[in-house]
Amino acid sequence: MSWTFYSASGEAMIQDGAMSIANNTNNRVVTATGADPASLNGEANLTFDGEHLTISDGNLVIGTAGHGIDFAAQTQSTVYTASAEILDHYEEGSWSPVIEFGGGSNGVTTNLVRGTYARIGRVVFIECLYRMTSKGDSTGSATVSGLPFACNASGADASMSLSWLKNISFSGFPNAQVGLNVSYIQWYESEDNGTFTALTNSEFANNSQFAITGHYEVA
Amino acid sequence: MALTERTEISRREVLSDGQIQVRTDTIIERDGVEISRSFHRHVVVPGQDVSGEDTSVQTVANAVHTAEVIEAYKAAVAARE
Numbered sequence: 001m002s003w004t005f006y007s008a009s010g011e012a013m014i015q016d017g018a019m020s021i022a023n024n025t026n027n028r029v030v031t032a033t034g035a036d037p038a039s040l041n042g043e044a045n046l047t048f049d050g051e052h053l054t055i056s057d058g059n060l061v062i063g064t065a066g067h068g069i070d071f072a073a074q075t076q077s078t079v080y081t082a083s084a085e086i087l088d089h090y091e092e093g094s095w096s097p098v099i100e101f102g103g104g105s106n107g108v109t110t111n112l113v114r115g116t117y118a119r120i121g122r123v124v125f126i127e128c129l130y131r132m133t134s135k136g137d138s139t140g141s142a143t144v145s146g147l148p149f150a151c152n153a154s155g156a157d158a159s160m161s162l163s164w165l166k167n168i169s170f171s172g173f174p175n176a177q178v179g180l181n182v183s184y185i186q187w188y189e190s191e192d193n194g195t196f197t198a199l200t201n202s203e204f205a206n207n208s209q210f211a212i213t214g215h216y217e218v219a
Numbered sequence: 220m221a222l223t224e225r226t227e228i229s230r231r232e233v234l235s236d237g238q239i240q241v242r243t244d245t246i247i248e249r250d251g252v253e254i255s256r257s258f259h260r261h262v263v264v265p266g267q268d269v270s271g272e273d274t275s276v277q278t279v280a281n282a283v284h285t286a287e288v289i290e291a292y293k294a295a296v297a298a299r300e
Contacts, residue, residue: 093242093258117260148260150238179299181236183262219234 029053062088092118095148097128100184101201102140109134117148119218124149128185128212129164135206141198142187144176149218153181158216160185166209174199178216185212223248228273229258236295237265237288241276265292 021030024042027049032038045057062068068088095115098105112131117124128144151158160176168174172191179186187199230242240262247255263269266289269280 091258093260095260146261148262149240150234150262153236181295181299183238183264219238 087121089119089121092116093148095126096146097130098145099130099132099135099204100143100145101135101138101204103143104138104140105136106138107134107136108132108138109136115146115148119149122152122217123215124218125215126160126213128210130211131209132204132207135201135204135208139201141200142204144185144187144212145183147178147183147185150183151178151180152217152219155180155217158214160212160214162210163213164209164211166207167205168199168208168210169203169205170199176212176214178214181219221250223251228275230260231276231279233279233283236292237283238292239263239276239279239283241272243273265289 021040021042023044024030024040027047028042028044029046029048030040030042032040045055047054047056060069066088068086071085071087093116095117097113097115099108110131111133112129114127114129116127119125126147130144157180158178160178162174162176165174170189172189172195174187174189176185176187178184188196189199189203190196224245224247226243226245228241229244230240232240232242234240240260243259243261245257245259246253263272263276263280265284267280269277269284272280
């Protein structure tokens with residue numbers, strides 16, 4: 001005697017013991033739609049061949065903060081903990097760098113400003129391009145504010161790479177860093193005699209330009 | 220076909236020292252369906268003028284940035300300079 005089970009929508013699901021799944025073919029992952037009895041569907045964009053799970057179109061969405069992709073089965077290490085093997089954050093975007101002197105940027109004008117970032121786990125990589133047309137009248141130590149994330153409160157200051165400098169004077173060699181627990185870049189110059197002083201508005205000109213790249217740990 | 224652009228504050232992350240990490244999403248929609256989303260971030264520190272911030276960020280800042288938090292943050296920054 002032949003027999004058939006039907007879903008609520010009237011679709012034949014099981015016929016003589018053989019389950020019917022809509023749109024199915026080899027390796028497709030099957031999902032259910034609706035309540036009992038649900039209809040079953042083979043997902044064209046999600047397949048598993050016994051070794052690899054493949055999403056042919058669409059994103060892998062991590063639905064809960066703090067969860068991610070677990071690399072715990074990677075090459076064994078005695079250093080890293082389980083939580084350090086989960087890629088739980090990825091993000092890329094922009095930020096708005098602002099040159100400040102003594103914490104102010106009064107009268108500063110520019111004709112090109114660009115800031116981008118990419119955060120992978122707890123490390124954020126930044127890029128900054130800044131071209132001034134006036135340095136304004138604020139005075140004091142030079143900083144670049146507007147970083148996308150605050151720096152971690154512990155560990156070491158993060159050294160930035162000054163990949164392009166123009167019309168900025170210094171007597172030693174310049175460097176820039178993101179200090180612990182802050183969200184701005186500080187400018188310094190290291191003298192031949194070992195002193196380490198902050199760059200100020202005096203070292204900048206109205207047409208100063210700079211590019212900064214680097215990375216730091218987020219808070 | 221109508222293309223529209225809007226922004227929304229999608230993250231207001233308050234750190235233990237009172238800094239607020241803000242993420243602004245720029246969303247492009249075609250006929251009401253999202254086709255693009257990009258992120259812009261900045262940080263609001265204790266004591267900072269927040270009058271130019273989104274009202275939702277102002278609300279958080281006004282609640283978090285107490286006089287004690289502002290003083291502690293300024294002291295921490297001053298200590299490292």
